[in-house]
Amino acid sequence: MKIEPKKIIVMGLGYIGLPTASLLATKGNHVLGVDINPLTVETINRGEIHIVEPDLDILVRSAVHSGNLKAALVPEGADIFILAVPTPFKDDHIPDISYIEAATRTIAPYLVSGNLFILESTSPVGTTERVRDILEEERPDLFPAPSKGSNSRSVYIAHCPERVLPGQILRELITNDRIIGGINQDSREKTAEFYRTFVSGDVFVTDARTAELAKLTENAFRDVNIAFANELSLICDRLGVDVWELIELANRHPRVNILQPGPGVGGHCIAVDPWFIVDAAPEESRLIRIAREVNGNKPEWVINKVKAKAARFKNPVIGCLGLAFKANIDDLRESPALDITRKLIASGIGEVMACEPNVNDGFKEFPLYDLPRILQEADILLVLVDHDDFKTIDREALKEKVVIDTRGIWR
Numbered sequence: 176m177k178i179e180p181k182k183i184i185v186m187g188l189g190y191i192g193l194p195t196a197s198l199l200a201t202k203g204n205h206v207l208g209v210d211i212n213p214l215t216v217e218t219i220n221r222g223e224i225h226i227v228e229p230d231l232d233i234l235v236r237s238a239v240h241s242g243n244l245k246a247a248l249v250p251e252g253a254d255i256f257i258l259a260v261p262t263p264f265k266d267d268h269i270p271d272i273s274y275i276e277a278a279t280r281t282i283a284p285y286l287v288s289g290n291l292f293i294l295e296s297t298s299p300v301g302t303t304e305r306v307r308d309i310l311e312e313e314r315p316d317l318f319p320a321p322s323k324g325s326n327s328r329s330v331y332i333a334h335c336p337e338r339v340l341p342g343q344i345l346r347e348l349i350t351n352d353r354i355i356g357g358i359n360q361d362s363r364e365k366t367a368e369f370y371r372t373f374v375s376g377d378v379f380v381t382d383a384r385t386a387e388l389a390k391l392t393e394n395a396f397r398d399v400n401i402a403f404a405n406e407l408s409l410i411c412d413r414l415g416v417d418v419w420e421l422i423e424l425a426n427r428h429p430r431v432n433i434l435q436p437g438p439g440v441g442g443h444c445i446a447v448d449p450w451f452i453v454d455a456a457p458e459e460s461r462l463i464r465i466a467r468e469v470n471g472n473k474p475e476w477v478i479n480k481v482k483a484k485a486a487r488f489k490n491p492v493i494g495c496l497g498l499a500f501k502a503n504i505d506d507l508r509e510s511p512a513l514d515i516t517r518k519l520i521a522s523g524i525g526e527v528m529a530c531e532p533n534v535n536d537g538f539k540e541f542p543l544y545d546l547p548r549i550l551q552e553a554d555i556l557l558v559l560v561d562h563d564d565f566k567t568i569d570r571e572a573l574k575e576k577v578v579i580d581t582r583g584i585w586r
């Protein structure tokens with residue numbers, strides 16, 4: 176079956192919007208990516224990228240050179256509008272959907288009957304309905320009277336949460352199953368039809384609220400499971416048991432699959448999204464809240480470990496290995512490794528030398544050192560990220576050093 180190319184607007188050219196826009200463009204669609212940052216727009220229009228993700232540079236270059244991907248500061252008329260703007264939280268962990276609201280209002284004047292409006296941003300429950308209400312308020316002409324039935328709306332609105340893993344975005348954009356939460360039956364079907372043009376995974380349809388909560392649930396599930404591993408690491412430390420060996424052995428049980436402890440949970444998703452559930456149902460979300468607290472407190476525990484070891488030295492050199500929020504990426508957002516390193520520097524308990532092989536000259540907050548130099552000079556080595564670069568070092572270099580390995584890579 177030949178698929179008709181569509182004109183598509185993607186609002187927000189970040190870690191989700193840019194790969195999505197580029198992929199859709201390489202499938203023959205005419206895509207305009209819209210971002211409020213002029214530098215981002217200029218960079219993409221040159222066929223370059225402003226974020227690091229494997230193979231994204233190649234995809235963007237080819238999409239821009241084919242003429243199917245352009246970037247701009249303002250949208251225009253199209254068949255399909257996709258929102259991929261951030262949903263951070265405010266103080267007290269209250270979700271901030273203002274970027275979604277603003278992008279919805281920006282798009283409203285360009286909508287015509289038959290358009291598809293898709294919210295991909297991770298969203299608190301009720302956000303898709305809020306989007307519908309904003310569009311109805313801004314464009315009553317597009318929403319026929321209720322007497323004509325709930326399926327007679329002439330703009331189709333759905334939530335289709337992104338689920339891709341940073342580091343594997345391009346593959347997962349195609350292979351992951353997708354959940355479509357339509358505001359009504361027609362919206363579900365139209366949106367599912369569109370995703371089936373470029374997704375090889377299964378596409379499931381449901382209502383908008385279920386789709387919203389499904390995405391939050393996936394990340395809360397992972398957070399709770401990492402919290403279990405992090406709590407075990409504290410218990411093991413107290414009882415003198417090697418947590419890595421313990422988990423390896425327990426995982427030999429056919430129905431046990433414990434995740435790995437670390438210095439805390441970072442990134443812009445797992446450390447954020449569970450709060451959207453807690454905010455919506457605080458009395459019921461006791462386990463989810465506690466898990467967030469367990470993971471949130473882990474950096475402080477690591478810092479106290481380092482302080483206890485440092486007390487044995489006079490002005491020790493502390494080598495912090497890794498700043499990214501997880502292995503083999505350059506992303507520093509909500510990174511516990513960065514948080515710990517900053518606090519160790521501020522504490523003045525010794526000289527801190529940090530190493531992050533995936534970050535280049537752009538990082539100016541404090542000096543970075545290469546791994547051999549740190550291995551030579553540090554009294555205390557603190558492993559914060561399980562980058563491949565750190566795994567292969569000669570164990571001889573660790574002799575005479577105090578090692579605090581929060582990721583268990585040097586066992």
Ligand code: SAJ
Nearest residue numbers: 338339340393394397434435437440441442444445500501
């Ligand atoms: N982590 C551990 N131990 C583990 C696994 C992870 O400490 O066993 C830590 C990592 O080091 C990192 C944090 O958790 O600091 C999060 O890393 P991650 O790889 O678990 O997840 P993200 O944040 O990169 O991506 C998640 C994914 N969600 C799930 O796996 C349920 C991804 O599929 C989502 O699309 C993404 O959040 C998102 O955008 O919501």
